[in-house]
Amino acid sequence: MNNYDKDPVLGQKVAQYLARLGIDNPIKAPMDSGLVTQSITDLIKGLGIIPDDDSIQKTPERVARFFVNELFYGLDYNNFPKITFNHNQYGYQDPVISKNISFKSTCEHHLVTISGEAFVAYIPKDNVIGLSKINRVVNFFARRPQVQERATLQIFHALAYILQTEDIALLIKASHHCITMRGVNDQNVENITYKFGGRFNETDMKQEFRSLLGI
């Protein structure tokens, strides 16, 4: 996850904006990899496994590195992606759509994987965003302990803040491993959440978005 350009200043602004809207994760302190390492050791002990067994003794450090740098890097706004813009000099006024943005997240109730896809459309104003940056924003908010509904709102409002427009449609389709591998054990269920803003609330725009996505 470290091989992309970051913008901590923009990250702080997005954090404040989401906090004002009351939709950020309840983040209280920076991640503490020492504490995470210790907790994984405790978890292993709690499971009754000998923590200094050859095969498992490096696991706490390995898992802590994975959690802090990869699985949950989106808890740290210093990792917020740098966003590049181009001036919309050609006056493009129709929706720009990114389909099938795949992501992996983690359910905060069971700490198991959520895997899904995001579909984003927006209508540019003065600036056009570098398209891969939409993937980066989706992935930043996915890489946290999450619930799908809150992630949907965070991604929508972060994009609205960055793009300076509410003319955004976002749909998220996801499979939760807490449903597929525990509890009801349903393999096929997909959970869909969406938010339409601005012009995407107009009936014809909604229909166009849905038909372009084939839903």
Ligand SMILES: [Zn+2]
């Ligand atoms: Zn869950």
